[in-house]
Each structure stands twice: as C-alpha cells, then as structure tokens.
Amino acid sequence: MSIHMAGLQDPTPKLPPMLPFFFLFLLFLLGPTPSSAHYSYAVRYTIPLRLSSLAWDPIDEHYLAGSSVGPTIYSISDAGKVQCLLSDISPNSTGAFVAAVAVDDVCHRLIVAFSNSSSVAAYDLRSYRKICALPLPQLDGAPGGVAVDTENGEVFVTSSRRGIVLKVRLDGDGSLISEYEIKNDQGLGGVVHVNDQNPYILVRQTATGKIFKIGSKDGIVNEVLSSGKSNMLAPNGSAIALHSDLSLTVAANQNLLLLKSDGSWSRASVNSNTTVGDQNQWVAVAVATKQEDNFM
Numbered sequence: 473m474s475i476h477m478a479g480l481q482d483p484t485p486k487l488p489p490m491l492p493f494f495f496l497f498l499l500f501l502l503g504p505t506p507s508s509a510h511y512s513y514a515v516r517y518t519i520p521l522r523l524s525s526l527a528w529d530p531i532d533e534h535y536l537a538g539s540s541v542g543p544t545i546y547s548i549s550d551a552g553k554v555q556c557l558l559s560d561i562s563p564n565s566t567g568a569f570v571a572a573v574a575v576d577d578v579c580h581r582l583i584v585a586f587s588n589s590s591s592v593a594a595y596d597l598r599s600y601r602k603i604c605a606l607p608l609p610q611l612d613g614a615p616g617g618v619a620v621d622t623e624n625g626e627v628f629v630t631s632s633r634r635g636i637v638l639k640v641r642l643d644g645d646g647s648l649i650s651e652y653e654i655k656n657d658q659g660l661g662g663v664v665h666v667n668d669q670n671p672y673i674l675v676r677q678t679a680t681g682k683i684f685k686i687g688s689k690d691g692i693v694n695e696v697l698s699s700g701k702s703n704m705l706a707p708n709g710s711a712i713a714l715h716s717d718l719s720l721t722v723a724a725n726q727n728l729l730l731l732k733s734d735g736s737w738s739r740a741s742v743n744s745n746t747t748v749g750d751q752n753q754w755v756a757v758a759v760a761t762k763q764e765d766n767f768m
C-alpha cells in the first residue's frame with residue numbers, strides 16, 4: 473500500500489488578484505508505516521479554480537475539492553485532471569460556497585459543509601444525487617471543517633467563529649444530535665474522526681493551532697499536549713488530515729508537519745517537518761491510500 477499526500481496552497485498574495493489559481497501539490501510518501509516513511513518528491517499542478525477544501529475518495533481513487541466561490545465539487549486526478557462533479561444551486565443558497573468536504577467510503581457518501589448560509593449535506597458518491605441537507609444556524613458562523621464516523625454515519629461540523637462542534641445525522645430530514653463546546657470559544661478549523669473502541673475526533677483551533685481530542689460519544693474535551701521541548705505542538709492554521717490513527721498531517725504556513733501520537737493522543741510530537749512550495753499558505757490537505765504501489 474502506498475500513502476500519498478496532497479495539499480492546496482493559495483498563491484493569491486503573489487499573483488494579481490484576477491488570477492484565481494490554486495496549486496495542488498502531490499507529495500509521495502514511501503513506506504508502509506508513517507514513522508519509516510519519508511518524502512520522495514512533490515509534483516505541482518496549477519488548478520485554474522478557487523478551491524477551499526480537499527478529501528480523498530478511495531473508491532474512485534481521486535481527490536474531491538470544494539470551491540471557495542460556489543456550491544461546486546470537483547474531482548482532481550493524480551495527473552491533475554479536473555472535472556466538475558456537482559454544483560448544488562438550491563433556491564436558498566445564493567452566495568453559498570463549499571467550506572469543507574469529507575468522504576464516507578463505507579456508506580458511499582460525500583459530505584459537504586456549505587457556507588453562507590451554513591448547512592451540511594450528504595450526496596451519493598456514485599450518482600452525486602443529494603440524499604439529505606440540514607441547515608446549521610447553531611454554528612453561529614461558517615463551518616470550519618467536517619468529518620464523518622464511517623461506523624454509524626454521524627457527521628461532525630466545526631464552527632470557524634466559535635469553539636463549537638455539532639454532531640448531526642444526515643438521514644431523512646437530518647437532525648442535530650449534540651453540540652460540544654471547547655471552553656475558550658475560539659474558531660475551529662479542520663476535524664478528523666478516528667474509529668476506536670472509544671471513538672473520538674481531533675479538532676484544530678485555527679488561531680492557536682492547538683489540537684483537541686473530543687470523545688465522539690461523551691463529548692469529553694482534552695487538549696493534545698506537546699511531548700517535545702516546545703509547549704506548542706503546531707503553529708496556527710486550520711488544515712489537518714488523518715495519516716493513520718496515530719499520526720496526523722498538519723499544514724502550517726509553508727510546512728507540512730507529521731504529528732505522532734503517544735498512543736492515546738494525550739500527547740503528540742512532531743515526527744517530520746517538510747517545506748513544500750514557496751511563500752504560499754496551505755489551505756487544505758488530504759491523505760490518499762492506494763492498494764497498488766507504482767512508485768519506486
């Protein structure tokens with residue numbers, strides 16, 4: 473099995489504002505375990521679209537990317553080929569755009585968190601037909617990230633403005649199950665779900681870069697502390713992706729960090745730190761796992 477990593481960087485600070493290009497980087501990691509893996513090379517594609525978010529679809533083996541200017545989802549192949557998969561222009565979503573995407577490969581669903589107005593929707597991963605949509609005024613702001621528990625289909629959405637995580641079901645009309653609060657009430661970014669005996673989510677606080685572990689059943693919140701010399705685990709930013717249950721890819725400025733858990737995510741340390749690209753900030757990252765290994 474090979475593990476690849478892809479990220480989006482927003483180069484707009486360096487290009488004229490008319491040119492909404494995003495860079496997609498594909499980073500190839502070798503080795504079956506994250507600890508023995510190392511970066512071999514990076515490929516850069518320039519994608520002529522404004523994108524906000526990225527997820528890997530292991531069924532069709534392509535990336536799914538959300539638009540930051542419209543309610544549109546694209547697929548991006550390893551070779552950088554872009555295709556529009558869906559554009560969900562519903563009557564009350566004028567001005568809507570995609571804040572975050574997640575893939576439930578067990579239930580074959582694509583989960584999309586929309587901004588303006590905030591909502592979350594589930595689509596069939598084959599036909600891209602909408603299954604369910606749920607407005608989320610409780611977020612009190614735009615969504616920061618979305619993750620799905622593939623064991624039971626429960627979906628977690630963070631607020632980019634408040635320290636709030638909503639747990640919802642996207643069946644029938646959809647329903648809010650619980651609301652978890654992080655005490656200092658700062659905006660949250662990316663979220664990932666880990667299937668475990670005691671399942672949990674990991675959430676990144678955007679302004680501080682702190683990572684919180686929240687029990688997905690009991691809502692108990694604990695900060696993941698640094699086991700290294702520095703008190704800070706990672707700098708500010710929102711993009712994270714699960715690399716394995718015990719390692720997390722975190723995008724920070726121009727760098728991609730691989731954080732390694734102590735086993736329970738009470739503490740974690742920086743396992744690798746790679747600079748990719750130039751002065752542009754990472755806006756999204758995704759990790760791809762493939763069965764066949766074509767890379768030497």
Ligand SMILES: *[C@@H]1O[C@H](CO)[C@@H](O)[C@H](O)[C@H]1NC(C)=O
Pocket residue numbers: 566567588
């Ligand atoms: C959200 O929509 C309102 C009008 O519906 C608009 O004024 C506002 O600029 C939009 N915000 C963003 C971030 O697009």
Ligand SMILES: *[C@@H]1O[C@H](CO)[C@@H](O)[C@H](O)[C@H]1NC(C)=O
Pocket residue numbers: 564589591605606607
């Ligand atoms: C769209 O608007 C209708 C009527 O205001 C509301 O009932 C429905 O929940 C909204 N849907 C979404 C996805 O926001």
Ligand SMILES: *[C@@H]1O[C@H](CO)[C@@H](O)[C@H](O)[C@H]1NC(C)=O
Pocket residue numbers: 678679708709710725753
């Ligand atoms: C992180 O903080 C620095 C300095 O305040 C700021 O320039 C940068 O835009 C922030 N990055 C993110 C992703 O919020």
Ligand SMILES: *[C@@H]1O[C@H](CO)[C@@H](O)[C@H](O)[C@H]1NC(C)=O
Pocket residue numbers: 705706707727729742745746747
């Ligand atoms: C990662 O490396 C960069 C230099 O390439 C450095 O500035 C940054 O502090 C490092 N981050 C961590 C968390 O080690």
